[in-house]
Amino acid sequence: MDTPQNTALTRALTELPGPLPARGVIHVVIRHTDRFTVVGNHLAQHPTLSTTAVGLAVRIQSLPQGTEVGVKALAARFPEGEKLIAAALRELEAYGYLQRARTRLPNGRIVTRTVFCNQPAALVRPRAVAPPPQVQLTDVQQEQAPEAPAPQDHVPFVTLVPPPTAPRQPPPPVPQPRELTAELDRAATALLSDLRRHAHQLVLSENDIRQLAPAVATWLERDAHPDTIRHTLTNDLPQPLHHPAKLLxxxxxxxxxxxxxxxxxxxxxxxxxxxxxxxxxxxGCERAFRAPTPGRCRDCRNAHGTAQAAA
Structure with a gap:
């Protein structure tokens, strides 16, 4: 069995795009379709939690509701002893991933209730809410999603997630140039068609290119260099990329x-x-006064008016 597995992995490495690193880990990413658990990097790459604590957290996340996750129950499944498992659970409790509380049942029996949160930094205030639905992010949402802040101690278990019925803002319209000349349209179309030479994921249909060409023409109209546009569109692409046209x-x-x-x-x-x-x-009196045109000063005009009235 070892030989076919090694051969399959070697064949998979030859199909990876771009130059491979000379050292360090190389990821062969195969998309999961069933029996998988989403784990955030804030946990998988936690700078302080021990490897045992991270492993226990991943295991607990993968278990169905109601599964026993006490020290003795976990020690029965893992080779680590009860002391090491108890220490790892205390670590998770200190960083807000785990919460344990003793509860009295109606029959008088006292039990320990364990609550596990997969992202404690997203919890801000105590109130009862239904758990948010799990959704798969699009390529654009992956690019916009900020990294989760570091977990804090004693975080209450409530999420601030908009309900699935919340109205969504319509996407902004595609930029349009002041005048889509034949020269601009030709340059924009050529730039979009050439993207797959620089990033093999960016294979666009003719319809995609027709829809995106006015936006590229707008960039060119605003004196953006073609190399600048190409770098903006091909740099740091999400892996895997499902919808190239939407991302562009x-x-x-x-x-x-x-x-x-x-x-x-x-x-x-x-x-x-x-x-x-x-x-x-x-x-009249040859005094200087300010006026737009020559004539008499105010005193002389008043005196002249008075004399005319007396006559």
């Missing part, structure tokens, strides 16, 4: 650069001109 649409829309400013936008704003009323010489 997301990146082309969310990461769209702003238009370059024009020469008038970069020029310093002109200072506002203040209109100054010039000095004039009064035709």
């Amino acid at each position: 649409k997301h990146r082309l829309t969310v990461l769209l650069p702003s238009p370059l400013p024009g020469a008038d936008d970069l020029a310093a704003p002109a200072r506002p001109r203040i209109a100054v009323t010039p000095f004039q010489t009064c035709d």
